[in-house]
Amino acid sequence: xxxxxxxxxxxxxxxxxxxxxxxxxxxxxxxxxxxxxxxxxxxxxxxxxxxxxxxxxxxxxxxxxxxxxxxxxxxxxxxxxxxxxxxxxxxxxxxxxxxxxxxxxxxxxxxxxxxxxxxxxxxxxxxxxxxxxxxxxxxxxxxxxxxxxxxxxxxxxxxxxxxxxxxxxxxxxxxxxxxxxxxxxxxxxxxxxxxxxxxxxxxxxxxxxxxxxxxxxxxxxxxxxxxxxxxxxxxxxxxxxxxxxxxxxxxxxxxxxxxxxxxxxxxxxxxxxxxxxxxxxxxxxxxxxxxxxxxxxxxxxxxxxxxxxxxxxxxxxxxxxxxxxxxxxxxxxxxxxxxxxxxxxxxxxxxxxxxxxxxxxxxxxxxxxxxxxxxxxxxxxxxxxxxxxxxxxxxxxxxxxxxxxxxxxxxxxxxxxxxxxxxxxxxxxxxxxxxxxxxxxxxxxxxxxxxxxxxxxxxxxxxxxxxxxxxxxxxxxxxxxxxxxxxxxxxxxxx
Numbered sequence: 001x002x003x004x005x006x007x008x009x010x011x012x013x014x015x016x017x018x019x020x021x022x023x024x025x026x027x028x029x030x031x032x033x034x035x036x037x038x039x040x041x042x043x044x045x046x047x048x049x050x051x052x053x054x055x056x057x058x059x060x061x062x063x064x065x066x067x068x069x070x071x072x073x074x075x076x077x078x079x080x081x082x083x084x085x086x087x088x089x090x091x092x093x094x095x096x097x098x099x100x101x102x103x104x105x106x107x108x109x110x111x112x113x114x115x116x117x118x119x120x121x122x123x124x125x126x127x128x129x130x131x132x133x134x135x136x137x138x139x140x141x142x143x144x145x146x147x148x149x150x151x152x153x154x155x156x157x158x159x160x161x162x163x164x165x166x167x168x169x170x171x172x173x174x175x176x177x178x179x180x181x182x183x184x185x186x187x188x189x190x191x192x193x194x195x196x197x198x199x200x201x202x203x204x205x206x207x208x209x210x211x212x213x214x215x216x217x218x219x220x221x222x223x224x225x226x227x228x229x230x231x232x233x234x235x236x237x238x239x240x241x242x243x244x245x246x247x248x249x250x251x252x253x254x255x256x257x258x259x260x261x262x263x264x265x266x267x268x269x270x271x272x273x274x275x276x277x278x279x280x281x282x283x284x285x286x287x288x289x290x291x292x293x294x295x296x297x298x299x300x301x302x303x304x305x306x307x308x309x310x311x312x313x314x315x316x317x318x319x320x321x322x323x324x325x326x327x328x329x330x331x332x333x334x335x336x337x338x339x340x341x342x343x344x345x346x347x348x349x350x351x352x353x354x355x356x357x358x359x360x361x362x363x364x365x366x367x368x369x370x371x372x373x374x375x376x377x378x379x380x381x382x383x384x385x386x387x388x389x390x391x392x393x394x395x396x397x398x399x400x401x402x403x404x405x406x407x408x409x410x411x412x413x414x415x416x417x418x419x420x421x422x423x424x425x426x427x428x429x430x431x432x433x434x435x436x437x438x439x440x441x442x443x444x445x446x447x448x449x450x451x452x453x454x455x456x457x458x459x460x461x462x463x464x465x466x467x468x469x470x471x472x473x474x475x476x477x478x479x480x481x482x483x484x485x486x487x488x489x490x491x492x493x494x495x
Contacts, residue, residue, distance in 0.1 A: 021154065022154040022155045022158060022352075023151075023152050023154045023155045024155070025151065025155055025158065025159060026150050026151075028224075029150050029225070029226055030147075030150060030159065030162075032220060032221070032224055032225050033143055033146055033147060033150075033225075034162060034163075034165060034166050035166075035217065035220060036103065036107070036139065036143060036217050036220070036221060036225075037140075037143060037163070037166030037167065037170070038166050038169060038170045038213070038217070039107060039110055039139070039170075039210070039213060039214045039217050040110070040137065040139065040140060040170070041166065041167050041169075041170025041171045041174055042170045042173065042174045042177075042209075042210040042213060042214075043110050043113075043114050043133060043174075043210045043211070043214065044076075044079055044133075044174070045170060045171050045174030045175055045178070046114075046174040046175070046177050046178040046206060046207065046209070046210050047075065047076075047117070047178055047206075047207075048076075048174070048175050048178060048313075049175050049178040049179035049182065049333075050178050050179070050182035050183070050203055050206060051072045051075050051076075052068050052072055053182070053183075054126075054203055055068050055071045055072060055075075056068065057202075058121065058122060058123050058126070060123040070449075070453070071123075072452075073310070073448050073449035073452045073453070074449065075126065075130055076310070076448045076449075077444075077445045077446065077447075077448055077449050078127060078130040078131055078134065078445075079130055079131075079133050079134040080134060080441045080442075080444035080445040081131075081134065081441070081442075081445035082130075082131040082132075082133075082134035082135040083134035083135065083137060083138075083437075083441040083445075084134075084438055084441035084442045084445060085135065086134075086135050086136075086138055087137075087138045087140070087141055087434055087437045087438055087441055088141075088431070088434040088435060088437070088438045089138070089434075090102050090105075090106070090138020090139075090141070090142065090434065091138060091141040091142055091145070091430045091431055091433055091434025091435075091437065092280065092283070092430065092431040092434055094138075094142045094145065094229070094430040095229065095280040095427060095428060095429070095430040095431055096280060097229075098227045098228075098229045099142050099143075099145065099146050099227060099228055099229055099430070100221065100225055100227045102138055102139070102142050103139050103142055103143070103221055103225070104218060104221055104222060105136065105138075106136060106137045106138055106139035106142075107139070107214045107215075107217050107218040107221065108136070108214075108218060109132065109133065109135070109136020109137055110133060110136070110137055110210075110211070110214040111211045111212075111214035111215050111218070112132070112136075112211075113129050113130070113132040113133035113136065114129075114133065114207045114208070114210055114211035114214070115204075115207065115208065115211045116128070116129040116132065117129035117130065117133070117203075117207050118201060118203055118204035118205070118206070118207030118208055118211070119201055119204060121200075121201070134441075138434070140437055141430065141433035141434045141436070141437035142430060142433070144416060144419070144420075144433045144437075145228075145429045145430040145433050146228050147159055147160070147163070147416075148420045148429060149228040149229075149429070150228060156417060156420070157351065157352045157355040157356070157413065157417065158351075158352040160351070160412075160413040160416050160417060161347045161348055161350075161351035161352050161355075161413055162347070162348060163347075163412070163413065163416070164343055164344050164347040164409060164412065164413075165344045165347070165348065168339075168340035168341070168343050168344040169340065169344065171336075171340055172336065172337045172340035172341070174210065175333060175336065176333065176337070177206055177209050177210070178206045179333065180206075181205045181206040181209065182202065182203050182205075182206045183202040183203070184198050184202070184205050185198045185199045185202065186202075192205075229430075279427055280427045280428050280430075280431060281424055281425065281427070281428045281431070283431070283435075285424065286424060286428060286431055286432060286435060287435075288424065290421075290422040290491045291419075291422045291423070291424075291432055291435060291436075293418075293422070293482075293485045293486060294415065294418040294419045294421075294422040294436060294486075295419065295422075295435050295436035295438075295439050295440075296439065296482050296485075297364070297415050297418065297479070297482045297483060297485070297486060298415045298416075298419060298436045298439065298440055299436075299439035299440050299442070299443045300443075300475075300478050300479040300482045301368070301411050301412065301415060301479055302440040302443055302444055302447075303443035303444070303446075303447050303475055303478075303479075304368075304371055304472070304475040304476055304478075304479050305408070305409075306443070306444050306447040306448060306451075307447040307448070307450065307451035307471075307472060307475055308371075308374065308375070308451070308472060309448075310447065310448035310451045310452050311378075311451045311452065311454075311455050311468060311472065313332050313336070314452060314455055315378055315455070316331070316332045316335065317332060318455075318459060320382065320385055320386060322459045323379075323382050323458065323459050323465060324382065324459075325381060325382065325385055325390070325394075326385075327390075335398065335402070338402065339402045339405060339406075342402065342403075342406055343405070343406045343409055346406050347409070347410070347413065351410060351413055354410070355413070355414070355417075359488065360414040360417050360418060360486075360490070361414075361483075361486055361487070361488045361489075363410050363411070363414050364410075364411045364414040364415060364418075364483055364486065365480075365483050366407070367407055367408050367409070367410045367411035367414070368408070368411055368476065368479045368480050368483050369476075369480060370404045370405075370407045370408050371408060371472075371473075371475075371476035371479065372473060372476050373404055374401055374404045374405060374408065375469055375472045375473055375476065376469070376473075377397060377400065377401045377404075378469060379466070379469060380397060381394060381397055381398065381401075384397065417490070418486060418490065419432060419433060419436045420432075421490035421491050422491055450471075451468070451471065451472070454467055454468040454471045455468045
């Protein structure tokens, strides 16, 4: 008991733990996990460049250009809306039957749905394909659980620093593929000009690339990915004895500690051994304050991030006189690509050291606060561009905004660490990530549509020109308020 008091109350122990050498990352499994993460951003972002033209081609708007943005937002939101309905269930199932079967199912769903999307020629075909894409994909929460299970307290922050690589790479490569390979008969007439199939399905090639990548990821997972859940049961046994399994009492301590801003100093195999007698908890037992606080912060951050990401390219493309910058697609693509590269490199080389120095709470709070200048820069850009045109000053301000966005994205790695620490026991890690991902999927379903609708209202009515910026700043304020609920030190278990 005295040792516990020393751990909790004596700050002199914290530097000692910070000096502990980092355990080398298990690169074989870790690189496979990063590779698998590419599938989701590729499939979700590849449609971004050609969706407006696709909506026009199928005729759902009847030639009304003002309705194109509405249907584009709907296409983006459908994925997250259907994902919200299933992601918690996939995560909880992975706690029982293992991570690998769920990941294989998700990759299969991504592949099939993208092939179907490329072959769709009606609006409802697009809707069903996009809904299938989200419903069968529960990988994001499961992969985060695996990330915790293959690391320990000394290298978890380093592992999370690499996560933006997959999202930045997928978010950069996806739009490039979508823009380059859509309507190939028109863009590459010497190669595809005589293909009636490419003329009939002009967006199939762009969708086939991420779909084929998902197949490759499925093969890699099946052959090389190692299971991290030690006690597994068959799906049939789970369905047959679900109530009995859920009623099993939980034993074994949780080794998350409040003495430092890391997970426990025991490595993951030791945590798993200590938790070996525990069982996945029922959903009601997981809805405790710390899980809700961690998940709420993840949702607030994701809502701000996806709302801004939806508005930013639209702002860049909107004519100068309507409040934007009037940039063409190549310029917009280059800006987003540069941001993706810088963000990934910064996270890799600096996040782990910054986390060791300042801790999760400080970095998360500062990152959320950068949302305010990021948004204020948008109207400043338009005002300067109206006076000077696309001058060096304008590009310098764009560069400043991208730098602030890099800082904002540091918050993701921090909130992932909080979510891992919030899990009541090791066996419920997948369900805890599933609960967090459920909230994120819900806000990501409404974020793009709500933000782009606000932007459309801003440019239609001069009296409401700033309403989109008020909306985005309000999202920042919500995120800052949520961050106040996070403890400076990670949660500990009170069993």
